[in-house]
Amino acid sequence: MIGRFHAAVLCALLMPLIATFLTWMVTNNFINEKNEATFLRTIAESEINFQAHINASQSALIAGGAFFAGSTYVSQEDWRKYVSGLDLEKSYKGLLGIGYIKDIGDQTHESYIQEMRNNGARHFSIHPDKRFSDNFIITYIEPSGENSIAIGYNIATEQNRREAAILSRDTGRTVITNPIHLLQVKDNRANFLIMYPMYSQKLVDASPQQRRKSFTGWIYAPVIATDIFGDLATSEIPFFDMRVYAGTDDNGALIFDSHKINNINHQ
Numbered sequence: 573m574i575g576r577f578h579a580a581v582l583c584a585l586l587m588p589l590i591a592t593f594l595t596w597m598v599t600n601n602f603i604n605e606k607n608e609a610t611f612l613r614t615i616a617e618s619e620i621n622f623q624a625h626i627n628a629s630q631s632a633l634i635a636g637g638a639f640f641a642g643s644t645y646v647s648q649e650d651w652r653k654y655v656s657g658l659d660l661e662k663s664y665k666g667l668l669g670i671g672y673i674k675d676i677g678d679q680t681h682e683s684y685i686q687e688m689r690n691n692g693a694r695h696f697s698i699h700p701d702k703r704f705s706d707n708f709i710i711t712y713i714e715p716s717g718e719n720s721i722a723i724g725y726n727i728a729t730e731q732n733r734r735e736a737a738i739l740s741r742d743t744g745r746t747v748i749t750n751p752i753h754l755l756q757v758k759d760n761r762a763n764f765l766i767m768y769p770m771y772s773q774k775l776v777d778a779s780p781q782q783r784r785k786s787f788t789g790w791i792y793a794p795v796i797a798t799d800i801f802g803d804l805a806t807s808e809i810p811f812f813d814m815r816v817y818a819g820t821d822d823n824g825a826l827i828f829d830s831h832k833i834n835n836i837n838h839q
Contacts, residue, residue, distance in 0.1 A: 618814070622800070622801070625665070625666060625800050626766075628663070628664055629664060629666070629667060629766050629793060629795070630746050630766070630768065632658065632660075632663075632664050632667065632670060632793065633670065633746065633766060633767075633768035633791045633792070633793060634768060634791075635658075636654070636655075636670055636672075636768070636791040637768055637770045637791045639654050640672070640770060640788070640789075640791070641770070645691075646672070646712075647691055647692055648688075648691070648692050648693045648712055649692060651672065651712040651714055652712075652714050652715075652716070654714075655669070655670050655714035655715065656714065656715070658670070660715070664793075665799055665800070666795050666796050666797075666799035666800040667793045667794070667795060668718075668719060668754070668756065668757075668793070668794040668795070668796060669713045669714055669715055669716075669719045669793065669794060670713070670714065670791065670792070670793050671710055671711070671712050671713030671714070671719070671722070671791070671792050671793070671794075672710075672711050672712040672713075672789055672790070672791060672792075673708050673709065673710050673711065673727060673737070673767070673789055673790040673791075673792055674708070674709050674711045674789045675706070675707070675708050675709075675741070675787065675789060676707050676708075676709055677707075680703070681698045681701065681703055681707070684698065684709065685697055685698060688711065696723065696724060697724050698724045698725075698726060699724050699725055699726070700726065700729060704726065704728055704729055705728075706728035706734060706738075707726055707728055708726060708727045708728045708733075708734070708737050708790075709724060709725070709726055709727075710722050710723055710724060710725045710727060710792075711723070711724075711789075713794075718756045719756050719794070720756075721755045721756050722754070722755045722756055722794070725755060727765075730752065732749045732750040732751070732752050733749055733752060733765060735749075735750075736748070736749040736750070736765065736767055737767055737790060740767045740768070740769045740790060741769050741783060741784065741787050741790070742780035742783055742784070743780075743783075744769055744771070744775060744778070744783060745769070746766060746767065746768045746769075747766070747767050748764050748765070748766050748767075749764045749765045749766075749767070750764070750818050750825070751763065751764055751797075751818050751825045751827050752764060752765065754794050756794070757796070761796075761797065761798060762797060762818075762825055762826065762827045763794065763795055763796055763797050764794075764795050764797065764827075765792050765793065765794055765795065766792060766793045766795060767790045767791075767792045768790060768791045768792065769783075769787065769789075769790055770787070770788045770789050770790065770791065771783065771786040771787055771788060772786045772787075772788050773786050797816070797827045797828050798828060800828075801814070801816050801827070801828040801830075814828070814829075814830040815828065815829050815830070816828040816829075
């Protein structure tokens with residue numbers, strides 16, 4: 573028989589909309605008077621580790637926003653040099669890269685493509701090429717390589733990305749999307765984006781309409797869920813499974829399952 577323990581890990585510094593809950597599945601013979609304290613300590617440690625990952629990721633995005641704010645114009649090469657100095661692989665585990673998304677507003681696809689090509693992005697294009705009511709274009713992401721497939725993607729064409737982008741823009745908060753499949757990841761693992769909004773002026777207690785008028789874009793990062801949550805495991809992980817769902821209970825989309833990861837690692 574399997575018992576369930578729910579530990580709600582809300583990113584309080586992030587968005588009120590997205591509540592990520594860690595569901596811990598353990599066998600009854602593991603939870604007893606002798607080792608319950610160990611189990612609860614493991615939960616607490618994992619919550620702290622998860623929050624540390626999110627804090628570090630948000631700090632990286634805020635720093636990217638400051639880089640844009642301090643520049644008259646940020647070119648593709650400027651962004652490449654900036655991100656390369658962050659040493660993402662070592663300092664920000666789980667982040668595939670850091671990028672910039674532009675809301676092009678009324679500007680046509682053709683005009684924005686030409687603008688980007690004139691500024692050094694010679695192969696820039698927008699996909700899908702159909703214009704939608706909202707057009708939020710991934711303009712830069714570094715390191716490129718496997719991330720290059722995402723450049724030019726209109727994230728407003730996918731519901732989860734679009735809803736998170738609008739929420740972030742209209743509230744001024746860093747937001748995590750619901751689970752998505754990243755273009756640059758070929759398997760069916762559920763992952764997500766973290767999005768930080770930028771404005772042309774400092775706004776305090778501003779309305780959504782005021783924020784839209786001053787809005788300049790998002791700094792964002794695609795995140796590999798298994799890298800983030802897999803790192804939460806401690807020495808006690810062989811005795812229980814950790815499952816991460818999007819939503820308030822285990823009826824939401826499964827983002828991470830340590831049991832599957834452990835099986836792969838022991839094959």
